[in-house]
Amino acid sequence: MSKLIQMPSKTWLKYKRWDVIKRYQSAASTVNLGNRTLTIETGKLAKFADGAAVIKQGETSVLVTAVTKTLSQPSSFLPLTVDYRLKAAAAGRIPMNYFRRERGPSESEILTSRVIDRSIRPLFPDESSREIQVCCNVLAVDGENDPAILSINAASAAIAVSSVQYQWNGPVGAVRVGYVDDKFVINPLRHELEQSKINLVVTSSKQGIVMLEGGANAVDYDLFKEAIKVGYEESFNIIESIEDLRKSASENKYIPKRLPPRFQDTEIQDAVYRLCNSKLTAVFTDYNHDKFSRDSAVKLIVSGVMNELKDLYLSMTEDDLNQYIQRCIKQIFRESIFTTGKRCDGRSLTQLRNISCSVDVLKPLHGSSLFQRGQTQVLCTMAYDSLDMSLKFGPVAQLISGAKEKNFMLHYEFPAYATNEIGRPGTATARREIGYTRR
Template sequence: MMGLRPLGVTKLLNIAQNAIRRRQFISSSTLTTHENTITFSDGKTLKVGTGRLARMADGCAVASFGDTSVMVTAVGKIKSTPQGFMPLTVDYRQKAAAAGRIPTNFLRRELGPTEREILTSRLIDRSLRPLFPDEYTSETQIICNLLAVDGVHDPDILSINAASAALSVSDIPWNGPVGAVRVGMIDNELKVNPSRREMSQSILNLVVVATSQNLVVMLDATADCILQQDFLKAIKVGVKECQSIIQGITRLQKEAGKRKRNETAAAAVIEGQGQEQEATNKENSLKIEKLKPGQIPPDLADAAKTFGELRLKDIFMDHTFDKLGRDNAVSALRSDVVDKLNKNFPNYDPSLISESFSKLTKNVFRQLILDEKTRCDGRSLVQLRNISCDVDLCKPLHGSSLFQRGQTQVFCTVAFDSIDSALKSDPVSVITGGLKEKNFFLHYEFPPYATNETGRGGGQYGRREMGHGALAERALRPVIPKDYPFTIRLTSEVLESNGSSSMASICGGSLALMDAGVPISAPAAGVAIGLVTKFEGGDTKHLEDYVLLTDILGIEDYMGDMDFKLAGTRKGITALQADLKIPGLPLKVVMEAVLQGTDAKNEILEIMKQTIAAPRTIKKDNMPLVEQIEVPTHKRAKFIGSGGRNVKKLTSETGVQVTEVDDIHLNLFAPNQTALEEAKEMINEFLTEQREPQLDFGAIYTAKIVEIRDIGVMVTLYPNMQPALLHNSQLDQRKILHPSAVGLEVGQEINVKYFGRDPVSGGMRLSRKVLQVPQMDSTVVRDLNASR
């Protein structure tokens, strides 16, 4: 009997998987379309289908809600990558064509990703990543293609559900599906998946992503100081509504889903072989199982534990270490242990040896927290790091603050500008998101020196920085007055980082706003809550052995299972973001994290209050000003000047910006009081430089013809006057078609009667025709040219 050819196990696995994928693709070309309709509690329906579009992708699903449709494809490479993490890429792109628009840029096509596209891509990534198996490290890409956008239903939540369906029906290993809903609160009532117009009236924007058995996978929220009990209720409602989506996607998976690669690979090795080869094939199957990515051989794991466990415990229990000292000590121990393991296990791959030490480090760190309730810096589980605050550091700035929490240090500055400097959104973002412009925005900067590293600086703005800045901005926006007359730019530069830099930006930003005198409704603060569990695969529904950590360090974030960020005022919550590394979290743990985070947030607010308790009421000398002035319609041209000369001169010499309010009112934005006074003097000169006499209604004046036109003549009543039109209909009692019909010429003087100004255009109303009726002898003709 012939046995199996002596192929390498990895090569055999790849051949088997490729063969399965070929068979699946051949069969997929004849698949019919499968679609499931999901009905929510309020009667709205979500449709999810597969089998019609993009069939060469590993998985494809189309989700429709109202007239908004999104197609999401999932493709994963067969070969695993050597990295210790899963290289997942999510690309969400807004298509102008999907909204029936043409891009407004020069090329009239979609260019680089916008901020909204990047933030939505991160939202989808955070919803999917926790459910990939640890052993799956193949490069995977999710692409969200907007097919149609109706301007009523946002496509971001739809994209999460479509991505969940695409992964579920694919052969990519994934422990889904998940469901996603948006929860709003309108008139104190919770509403699931509200329309864009309804969201404009909502005080809550909560995105809930959950898996089966009511397990929370991801939370992302912005709120207008919503009460804690209302927020917790919204989470429960969102998780409940997600279950119907999960059930619908599960039905779709059963109808049209492919077998997962980790299930089919071993079956393909055994498939087609005789009974005689059963033992050999089982042995090969076991070898394949042993070669799962990330799995450490027992003998190597035991040796790493022998060489490094006790020394790692000594490092993590030495509370005198700071971040750099602890990192250097672990790095030195890593070099020593890896050298010993390389000598004892020369046949093992060096990357596997390095990974064995990394897993040992993580296990020791987590075990100390779970068993000893000991954190590496000596704090209790709910204790905050030492906090110090300072404001008004730089006098030329409108507002500034320095917030220090442990080894996390953030410097925040506030700059004001005119309302014309508000950040404008692109048209497609307006359709899908509803926000046209922002008069408050926060820019978050994380230079490499903040973690003692080198790298590109100079304003490089990556996806991480954009996400952290957006979170801090959303946390502070509810406390900014909506009718504030300035555009506010808040910058947050992280000078040192050892965890929770985005939450420190909220604290520092709140202090800087108060230092600048912005009348915020209440100070805001943020804190990060971590989680360490004994989860080792399987079901997390009955998670019992866990520890919640208040104000986590960077290492506690990296080694832990959750990064739960909560921000708000003393009254309520303004923002929340929860990212997990385990496949779902029971609602009980989520509620505990909210409560623990609220207590920590209130404690931070008390500390901040000792530095500055409320916005400054006494304005700084460099505080900008806005003043409204009145310029009548007929004086607008004189104020603006030829080609805008006067306005340009005003801005260049004083720094004052002019904004139109209505037909007669203008806003002057001045960087300080001195500039405003200079600008007002210049404006008076513009308007009074050529002082015009007061004209009396019904009076008769001598006018000089300065121009002949087809429709009439242009005349002036006094020197330096802006010429006014005397229309053909007002030149003579007879109907004439041209001024030459009555012998009028340039330079000729004629008498006209003044009837005030037109209420719409502001132009003079003059007539020569009415004077051709015999006048009384007492009629006085006023010659303003002679008086000059």
């Protein structure tokens, strides 16, 4: 570190972030899952990243890096981006396109990115506003061990050894639970998963279960609950392994202390609550409102409260004051529900919205339907075609999934006009639309 401080280049000092310059201590941790071993390493690859981890199980290995911006920016949501990539080279193949180069992320890669995102995002505190990017790069794949599950654990380890660890309530551990030959199997191999009655991904932290995804093939309810319990218990072994890794990697390594929590001034919170409480409660308990009229009423109240707060707290920016207001809206909204026992549209806590269903609404098509619940509509159309039009998988996808083609495809579209917004029709499919596409 002393040599870096003596460097004369002011330009270099201007752009280099000192909270990232640290001596990585190489460390490794091993955990037994079932009858196989999972190894997590850090400090060997991607040393300039805030945090990096390589995870291996069998012959499958994944490198995950976590990079954060030093300065936080005002944001109404956590600016976290997760990008998972499985390149053809990881399977010893060349991409099957004209240019023989990797193109954009595939449907499967985007879905996996969303699973990783859902596993780590809930553990960041509300005041987190530092931009974070998590990149998952599959280095090698053997076709039996699932790189997606490994990526969740590697992402957890990368964040745990990074400078953002003190802003995160992790680590998390993730396992896939299968049920083969009347036995639970942790992280089943591909051929085992094909015979499994349960396919369940369980991500847990020390506080409890964070994320569940999967399904089952006509199994008993108690058996499925037992699968969740088994996955929850097994994930603790991974959590302990990551914590051991963090302790070993933190030796002789500079990591900045946790930043003081933002938006925790009780005086401002109380002032915002006094200004908003009665007005917002009246809106949330007026069951004649629909979505748009309620949103308009809330925006009008927020605008008036913002003007009053600007006069009271001259040193606060509008973005910071808005954070207090949004937190207050959430608090009052929940209080009104628990106090009255009704939702903002007048329904009880156990009452569902009415749903209307119509079929064969477009006669010339093979199939069509229109579903509406509340103010949300879904128009679905179906088309039959020959088996030659089935979706053909490339060699890498075949290696991971074991399937060569798929003759059922569900394409999801979310046009801008669905939420009364302006967008560019005909552009590339958004990640959100792909995220709702069935595997």
